[in-house]
Amino acid sequence: MMGLLYAGCATVQPWQRGRLADPCMTFDSDASRVAYQTHWEEAREASAGGFGVQSGGCGCK
Amino acid sequence: MDWAQDELNVQVHSFQDTRDATIISPTIDLAKDFTDRTSLRVKFGLDAISAASDSCVRCHRPGANDTRVLAGASLIRKLSDDTKLTVGAEVGHEKFYQSTTVLASISKNLNKGNTTVAGGYSFSLNRPQLHPSQQTENQFANDAYASLTQTLTKSTIAQFGYEIAQINGYQSSPFLRALLNGERVVGVSPDSRTRQTLTVRLRQALPLDSYLETDYRHYLDNWSIHSNSLQVGLSHYVTRQLLANVSYRWYQQTGAFFYAPEYFGNPQYFTGDFRFQPFDSSLYSGRLVLTPRGRVLWLPAGAALTAEYEYYRSTTGFAAAIFTGGVRIPLGTR
Numbered sequence: 001m002m003g004l005l006y007a008g009c010a011t012v013q014p015w016q017r018g019r020l021a022d023p024c025m026t027f028d029s030d031a032s033r034v035a036y037q038t039h040w041e042e043a044r045e046a047s048a049g050g051f052g053v054q055s056g057g058c059g060c061k
Numbered sequence: 062m063d064w065a066q067d068e069l070n071v072q073v074h075s076f077q078d079t080r081d082a083t084i085i086s087p088t089i090d091l092a093k094d095f096t097d098r099t100s101l102r103v104k105f106g107l108d109a110i111s112a113a114s115d116s117c118v119r120c121h122r123p124g125a126n127d128t129r130v131l132a133g134a135s136l137i138r139k140l141s142d143d144t145k146l147t148v149g150a151e152v153g154h155e156k157f158y159q160s161t162t163v164l165a166s167i168s169k170n171l172n173k174g175n176t177t178v179a180g181g182y183s184f185s186l187n188r189p190q191l192h193p194s195q196q197t198e199n200q201f202a203n204d205a206y207a208s209l210t211q212t213l214t215k216s217t218i219a220q221f222g223y224e225i226a227q228i229n230g231y232q233s234s235p236f237l238r239a240l241l242n243g244e245r246v247v248g249v250s251p252d253s254r255t256r257q258t259l260t261v262r263l264r265q266a267l268p269l270d271s272y273l274e275t276d277y278r279h280y281l282d283n284w285s286i287h288s289n290s291l292q293v294g295l296s297h298y299v300t301r302q303l304l305a306n307v308s309y310r311w312y313q314q315t316g317a318f319f320y321a322p323e324y325f326g327n328p329q330y331f332t333g334d335f336r337f338q339p340f341d342s343s344l345y346s347g348r349l350v351l352t353p354r355g356r357v358l359w360l361p362a363g364a365a366l367t368a369e370y371e372y373y374r375s376t377t378g379f380a381a382a383i384f385t386g387g388v389r390i391p392l393g394t395r
Contacts, residue, residue, distance in 0.1 A: 024272035024296045032090045046336045047280040047288040049224045049258040057187040
């Protein structure tokens with residue numbers, strides 16, 4: 001599936017990347033905000049992960 | 062990470078929920094380039110916790126306060142123009158819980174920067190103290206992830222990720238008491254847990270200076286907990302200096318195979334951890350980012366001010382409100 005996806009993708013040249021360079025197009029551009037949100041979600045939900053390597057645990061209760 | 066810019070990011074989060082926990086969390090992130098190929102990121106965070114939640118008030122009638130301190134550092138090294146290596150460590154300390162984490166990740170750009178493959182690994186040693194006793198237990202967590210980020214068109218980027226974690230050791234909560242044969246007792250959870258996560262994320266540039274973000278995550282573990290979450294957000298530049306964002310996150314999970322509101326007899330596993338029950342939840346968020354032209358007061362040109370409000374509500378009756386205020390200060394460019 002990944003190969004088919006890759007084969008169908010356009011190659012965007014560097015001078016065409018104007019809108020792609022906006023911070024809104026960057027995943028997790030505010031790492032501090034993402035880290036805090038995933039931390040409190042994991043303190044209130046059973047799931048964790050999906051956004052890079054995990055930090056340590058906590059006694060959150 | 063923006064390689065070209067040194068930056069200080071200060072945020073203050075205020076969290077309050079229906080379990081009567083109030084948490085004020087200032088965080089500081091500093092990113093600093095030392096050479097053209099080496100950068101250091103340092104972070105410091107504090108959770109000032111006023112917890113009158115039921116897990117504390119049972120013994121501490123007025124409630125109980127705690128402070129969690131978190132500190133971490135990461136060194137980022139460009140091995141080549143396309144490859145970046147990150148190594149780091151993080152320590153957390155609070156009453157009755159210590160955690161130490163080491164982590165490493167690598168990413169490589171391919172296809173003229175249209176494709177990025179990344180992977181990482183972390184190891185955590187978590188040490189809960191079985192309050193009110195002095196006994197301390199160990200928990201070992203190994204975590205690995207891989208992701209593929211692909212530019213699909215001039216206005217579309219997708220990311221696919223997979224993560225697996227193996228956690229061994231003590232995993233019961235010494236604070237949350239299970240109801241067993243009519244008595245409140247410390248729960249017993251399995252001492253091994255394997256967690257897997259699949260993510261599909263999309264960023265789409267829209268007309269009129271707007272952007273759509275969509276994140277889907279499927280989670281499963283060997284405790285029979287399955288979850289799905291879907292987050293959709295829309296960002297719009299009201300002016301070039303003012304960015305507005307609204308988003309909604311839907312979350313659904315099944316319960317752990319050993320979860321029950323109450324236990325009878327002599328079960329092998331039993332828990333009072335409210336996170337292991339089945340529930341759905343919704344998170345509503347609104348954010349404003351203001352980047353004034355030129356200097357403002359003592360802030361240099363390029364500084365950004367952020368204000369965000371989030372409201373979380375689940376089908377269990379639990380609700381939380383989170384307010385965040387922050388400032389990002391560029392420290393100079395290379």
